[in-house]
Amino acid sequence: MTDAYIYDAVRTPRGRGKVDGSLHEVSTLGIAVTALAAIKSRNGLAGSEVDDVVFGCVDPVGEAGGDIARAGALAAGFGDKVPGVQINRFCASGLDAVNFAAAEIMSGQHELTIGGGVESMSRVGIGASGGAWPVDPAIAIPSYFMPQGVSADLIATKYGFSRDDVDAYAVQSQKRAARAWEEKRFARSIAPVKDVNGLTILDRDEHMRPETDMQGLASLKPSFVMLAEMGGFDAVAIQAHPEIEAVNHVHHAGNSSGIVDGAAAVLVGSREAGQRLGVKPRAKIRAFANIGSEPAMMLTGPMDVTRKLLARAKMRLADIELFEVNEAFAAVVLRYLQAFDLDPEKVNVNGGAIALGHPLGATGAMLLGTALDELERSGKSVALVTLCIGAGMGTATIIERV
Numbered sequence: 001m002t003d004a005y006i007y008d009a010v011r012t013p014r015g016r017g018k019v020d021g022s023l024h025e026v027s028t029l030g031i032a033v034t035a036l037a038a039i040k041s042r043n044g045l046a047g048s049e050v051d052d053v054v055f056g057c058v059d060p061v062g063e064a065g066g067d068i069a070r071a072g073a074l075a076a077g078f079g080d081k082v083p084g085v086q087i088n089r090f091c092a093s094g095l096d097a098v099n100f101a102a103a104e105i106m107s108g109q110h111e112l113t114i115g116g117g118v119e120s121m122s123r124v125g126i127g128a129s130g131g132a133w134p135v136d137p138a139i140a141i142p143s144y145f146m147p148q149g150v151s152a153d154l155i156a157t158k159y160g161f162s163r164d165d166v167d168a169y170a171v172q173s174q175k176r177a178a179r180a181w182e183e184k185r186f187a188r189s190i191a192p193v194k195d196v197n198g199l200t201i202l203d204r205d206e207h208m209r210p211e212t213d214m215q216g217l218a219s220l221k222p223s224f225v226m227l228a229e230m231g232g233f234d235a236v237a238i239q240a241h242p243e244i245e246a247v248n249h250v251h252h253a254g255n256s257s258g259i260v261d262g263a264a265a266v267l268v269g270s271r272e273a274g275q276r277l278g279v280k281p282r283a284k285i286r287a288f289a290n291i292g293s294e295p296a297m298m299l300t301g302p303m304d305v306t307r308k309l310l311a312r313a314k315m316r317l318a319d320i321e322l323f324e325v326n327e328a329f330a331a332v333v334l335r336y337l338q339a340f341d342l343d344p345e346k347v348n349v350n351g352g353a354i355a356l357g358h359p360l361g362a363t364g365a366m367l368l369g370t371a372l373d374e375l376e377r378s379g380k381s382v383a384l385v386t387l388c389i390g391a392g393m394g395t396a397t398i399i400e401r402v
Contacts, residue, residue: 003036004102005281006399007274009369010038010191010268014205014357017121021062022202024122024261027195028057028064029071032118035265036076036193036399039114043267043279048080051110053164054101056117057086058360059129068118073192088289090362090389091328092395093117097265099288099397111273116265117361126259132392144240144296146233148390149224149256151298152329153249154237155294158297159335163250166330170327170354173327177351178210185350185377189369206256207357223256225258240296260357264365281402283372286382288397299332301394302386303339309384309396320381320398322347324338324367326387327352336386350374357372363387375401 009193010033015023015303032055040047055069069084094117101115133139146154156166160300178185183308192203228234233262234247274281289309293301302325310317323346325336333352337344350370353363386396 001106002108002270004105004268004285005274005402006266006268006283006285006372007270007279007281008039008043009189009264009372010042011189011264011366012191012193012262013202013263013364013371014033014207014260014359015202015260016206017357018120021261021282022206023120023193023296026201028068028118028120028123029075031120031193031261031263032072033066033076033307034193035116035263036072036114039077039265039267040076044279048081049277050078050112050114051161052080052101052113053082054097054115054205055084055086056088056361058088058090058093058119059124059126059365060086060088061129062124064120064124064268069233070302089393089395090390091326091358091360092160092266092364092393093361094366095288095368095387095395095397097386098368101268101283102288105268105270114270115269116263116365118263119260119359119361120352121359122261123265134212146296147224147227148235148298148328149251150237151246152235152249152251152331153224154241155299155335156284156331157244157248158236158241159329159338161250162211163332166250166255166333167214169330169334169368170217171212171214173351173354174208174210174348175214175354175365177208180350181205181360189373198308200307205356207260208355212254217254220252220254222251224308225249235377239294242382249338251329251331255354256354257353257358260359262357262359262362264362264369266365266368279355283375283399283401286398286400291394293392293394295392298390298392299328300335301392302332302336302396305394306384306395309398310383313398315398320382322349322371322374322383322386323347324371324383326358326363327354328358329389330354332388364395368399372399
């Protein structure tokens with residue numbers, strides 16, 4: 001197979017996913033174009049060299065519908081010969097978009113592609129695209145459907161994570177993200193979002209709360225108790241896992257991923273494509289994998305897919321120097337650390353979605369860029385990026401710095 005190299009990775013800052021968020025005034029297309037145009041200008045692309053644009057978007061309806069990847073490529077000036085495709089694997093959509101783009105290179109069908117994603121959660125509400133799983137008894141009942149927050153609380157209960165444990169992890173995420181910004185660790189990747197007059201709307205992640213402490217988080221009530229009681233989801237959780245006597249609800253807004261707007265784009269190509277363009281590769285995509293996991297527990301896919309990926313890549317856990325594990329909920333990362341007995345200093349060293357936010361369709365591509373920047377900053381070589389996924393799945397990618 002042809003090797004697939006990462007030549008560049010950019011992202012917008014994450015804007016609060018509410019009507020008072022800085023990016024609420026920018027359309028989904030506008031956010032996507034910011035990332036795509038940055039890739040184009042930073043690498044001196046005319047546009048027509050790109051063979052495909054693959055973009056993740058979890059709620060592709062309304063202004064975000066109709067194949068946002070093709071619309072973005074056109075609006076960003078890539079020309080009418082550059083196609084685009086939108087994909088949806090829930091929270092891993094952005095990472096899988098890069099994987100799909102890389103697969104086009106590896107298979108020899110294309111030479112230069114862009115993977116990435118976009119989500120405007122302030123303008124297109126989460127869950128706006130609907131779906132069978134939560135509402136159709138034919139699938140909801142046999143798969144023990146429950147909301148993700150209840151599944152996260154189930155994980156915390158089953159694996160022994162207390163309210164203090166998840167809150168302490170959230171404080172750490174905030175402190176690490178604040179340090180990363182203070183030390184300009186994200187500077188290389190950020191593409192500021194500007195208005196039609198060229199004035200900057202947002203150039204910094206605005207969901208962060210660096211002042212967060214244990215006392216402040218202790219004042220927040222668990223978010224999923226009422227939902228679990230009214231929907232009977234605690235009973236569903238216990239039916240799926242009868243070893244659990246009662247669900248301990250520990251997650252709330254402060255230790256769960258933030259709702260934000262944002263986009264990311266990653267330029268992937270063969271070595272020959274880079275030589276023609278006069279750009280140097282920054283990393284090679286070593287391997288990637290997807291897997292299904294238990295739908296009720298739902299958020300344990302990162303462990304399953306990591307094992308699968310390492311086996312397929314003929315690598316050991318010790319070969320990975322840096323991990324990016326999406327902070328959908330604090331218990332997700334705590335379970336990953338516990339399952340593999342990992343050094344916390346190797347995992348999410350610059351914070352994660354609890355502090356920075358989780359723009360669903362873009363997050364995976366953002367994490368890949370964060371891992372690449374950190375490999376270069378720290379002088380390390382190999383990173384693994386993984387995300388848990390709705391309906392019980394996992395996606396992971398291994399990159400190696402060159």
